[in-house]
Amino acid sequence: MTTISRTRSNLAHGKATPSKSALAGTGLPGSEPDRNCPLCPRLVSFREAARAREPEWFNSPVPSFGDPNGRLLIVGLAPGMQGANRTGRPFTGDYAGDLLYATLLEYGFAKGVYQARPDDGLTLVDCRIGNAVHCVPPQNKPLPAEINTCRPYLVGKIETMPNLRAILVLGRVAHDSTLKALGLRAAAAPFAHGAVHQAGALQLYDSYHCSRYNTNTRVLTPAMFRSVFANVRADLG
Ligand code: SF4
Numbered sequence: 001m002t003t004i005s006r007t008r009s010n011l012a013h014g015k016a017t018p019s020k021s022a023l024a025g026t027g028l029p030g031s032e033p034d035r036n037c038p039l040c041p042r043l044v045s046f047r048e049a050a051r052a053r054e055p056e057w058f059n060s061p062v063p064s065f066g067d068p069n070g071r072l073l074i075v076g077l078a079p080g081m082q083g084a085n086r087t088g089r090p091f092t093g094d095y096a097g098d099l100l101y102a103t104l105l106e107y108g109f110a111k112g113v114y115q116a117r118p119d120d121g122l123t124l125v126d127c128r129i130g131n132a133v134h135c136v137p138p139q140n141k142p143l144p145a146e147i148n149t150c151r152p153y154l155v156g157k158i159e160t161m162p163n164l165r166a167i168l169v170l171g172r173v174a175h176d177s178t179l180k181a182l183g184l185r186a187a188a189a190p191f192a193h194g195a196v197h198q199a200g201a202l203q204l205y206d207s208y209h210c211s212r213y214n215t216n217t218r219v220l221t222p223a224m225f226r227s228v229f230a231n232v233r234a235d236l237g
Pocket residue numbers: 033037038039040043044061133134135146149150
């Protein structure tokens with residue numbers, strides 16, 4: 001197994017949990033957007049074009065999956081067109097999900113058999129999965145304004161997990177948006193694969209995103225990915 005360096009930064013001087021006022025005044029409800037959320041015009045147009053082209057697909061903001069009472073939250077970037085945007089469950093139906101769910105099963109954060117369908121009966125254990133941006137973006141690249149606009153829903157997810165102890169972020173965008181959701185400065189905890197940041201009572205784990213591109217180019221190997229989960233499992237027990 002590849003050994004990854006495990007750098008630690010301590011953000012204990014920052015806020016341990018996001019401000020309860022983060023959702024106040026936004027006019028946004030809770031942790032999941034409405035299926036016709038109108039807040040990002042470019043993504044709404046993209047979503048409507050997908051609905052016209054593929055009327056059988058989900059084509060809506062993808063809600064989180066898993067246990068709100070879990071101790072672990074995994075934060076991805078955004079739904080993939082052929083994956084979560086098609087099936088309606090995070091990371092379900094594309095390569096990123098093959099690697100993520102196999103690893104979750106290996107480390108006891110899921111049970112059942114992953115069959116790339118939202119009705120495959122797979123359940124998450126002590127774990128919830130969401131995204132920094134809830135609508136599929138063109139070329140998998142949300143704009144900074146879209147990441148900011150969707151962040152209150154990430155704040156909402158964090159706030160509705162009373163037992164949360166660990167957040168595993170997949171990629172730099174998820175890392176930076178999660179830090180902002182926690183009310184922390186990105187400069188205080190630079191993204192690095194394998195890094196662990198202490199934010200008050202929370203541990204923030206960094207991993208490269210488990211996309212096909214990253215694995216094809218060996219930026220992320222399955223062994224590197226498993227090492228991050230091994231650290232999470234060792235810390236949570
Ligand atoms: S990305 Fe988020 S804020 Fe923007 S339209 Fe979709 S659900 Fe709404």
